[in-house]
Amino acid sequence: MDDTLFGKGLRALAIASVLLLGAAIALVFFYAPNDADQGFIQKIFYVHVPLAIVALVGFVVAAGFGIAHLRSREQKWDQASYVTIHMSIIFGVAVLVTGSIWAKGSWGKWWVWDEPTLVSFLIVFLLYVTYYPLRYSIEDRDRRARYSSAFAITAGAFVPVNFIAVRLSESLIHPRVLSTTGGHMPGEMRLTFIVSLVAMALLYATLVKVELASKHARMQLRALRRALEDEPAEGAAMATALATVPARPVSVPD
């Protein structure tokens, strides 16, 4: 694998996340005990909660990348912000689906409104999906990056505000795994949960890196193609440089 195209450490990260995901699945099915109250369906907790935590952390990290972009004006931060939001939205779909299945399994309904965490997550999700129409309706590259970053920051601040407001308005029946029952979670469950969480975080990081690398490669390809069309000789030299010295990042004019 070539570092310029795929980014540093991607292979190690991918292998680590596959191993840890495998370990997490094994722990979930063969090690963690069945919940006394909810039975087997409770095991979806090891997928649902890590997905939700990773997606929310991703949203907040995207706000951090947005701030970094506005401070430095470097396109790479905007790209990073875009890709983390994109990946968090994909994880978010999985959170809503697994949450819905869990609700059906333990309360008999696909959706319950008196569960603040799920409702908050839905509102946050609905806000973040508007990132795409916003981003794609701005053509100018610099302005798109600035406006997308402003959105990422606003939405990042909105996440905690929204969770507080929704929680204040609802009765509290959602299993508060980390704050209240967390202290009483049996050791096997806690270990399984932590492994699942780390595995999910690694998977997230790997996917973000893959997506960033592919965006980077596509931009390089586009620049090369443009260079070849405009200045065949110069473009060919650039292509040779890219092909022969893979470890050195080639700076390509936009």
Add this chain to the structure above:
Amino acid sequence: MSAIAAIVRKDLRVELRTGESVPAMAIFAVTTFVIFHFSLERDSLEGELASGVLWVTLLFAAVLGINRLFVAEREQGGFDGILLAPIERTALLAAKAAALFIYLVALELIAVPAFAIFFIRSGFWDALPLLIAVLALSDAAIAVIGALLASIAVNTRARDLLLPLLLLPLAVPVMIAASEATKPLLSVPVDSSIAGKWILVLALYAVIFGLLAYALFDFLMED
């Protein structure tokens, strides 16, 4: 400060002469009440239903005004004027939020009496002072987030489409707090003990997003 006042004066004068926003918002609100009457098949409303109908209508009417907030600036070069003028760019944001607040108050001067006549059968006067306080605070929160989102949406291709998409989820905490605070005021009999936590949520919301808008606006106005 004088720059803010000048822009607000300009906006209000334009609004008074052309009547572009507030009349449309008011007509929209009153028509929406009529539609609620038929879709809910209710002649009077109380409690949470009344407060829900009121707030959904006010929020959607606000969308109309927010959509038009920066249109004159975009179409007639007002953005360039602000950038060229030796004033803080955030003066434009503050002025627009103030103008939007005034539009919302004007809207409510028509929409809330209409709502009371249509749907409220008893006890409206007892609730009025507190209702005005809740309305004013919610207007401030909507004005802040509305001015920020309008300045984002106006410079995109999909502006009128994008604004409600951005605004509705962001306004959920405002709607939660406003309708929860209004619910006891519109109950029969009126319960005028107001939950302080909702006032706090509205105020916090306005402060947080006000500061955020202040910090971000310079970056939105760069070109």
